Amino acid sequence: MPAVTPDQLRRFDASQGPRKVGPSDGKYVDLGSVGVRFMAWMEETGGGFSLVEHPIPPRTLVAPLHRHSREDEYSYVLEGRMGALLGDDVVYADAGDFVFKPREQWHTFWNPGDEPCRILEIIVPGGFEHFFDDLAAAQENPDHSPEAEAAIGARYGLEFDPDSVPRLCAEHGLEFPA
Helix, strand or coil: CCCCCHHHHHHCCHHHCCCCCCCCCCCEEECCCCEEEEEECHHHCCCCCEEEEEEECCCEECCCEEEECCCEEEEEEEECEEEEEECCEEEEEECCCEEEECCCCCEEEEECCCCCEEEEEEEECCCCHHHHHHHHHHHCCCCCCHHHHHHHHHHCCEEEECCHHHHHHHHHCCECCC
């Protein structure tokens, strides 16, 4: 099976048959607090799921407290350690651990350590991966604002609590560069 370039990956659909996505294949964007490597788009999975890899810098909060109205997220830790607030519960997951973040539950996640953290994020159903793509494009605009980010989130059924960032950073010794 041939390797896939970032531009080709976005155009695949399930009818195009098997292929391989290697460790450096797939489109990549940097959102500041997290990277996103697109591995499987909803268009190629028949909408059933999407898959992204998230490298998370050390001691970094990925996002404000938020909740999805349309999709569940499943995080598999490949490297390092991931912290997560799931409702009222704080959990820590190490390499090989799997964390479920159901829709309609307030949550966020972070890298609590001094080493890199990488997770695979399975999003069910697919489609939310386009949020990351749209957010990266918006961040390139010099007039980008938190309001614009909230509007993008609203298009994807995502609700943010930006006021949670200072508390989360203080409680867990994190930074939020976004």
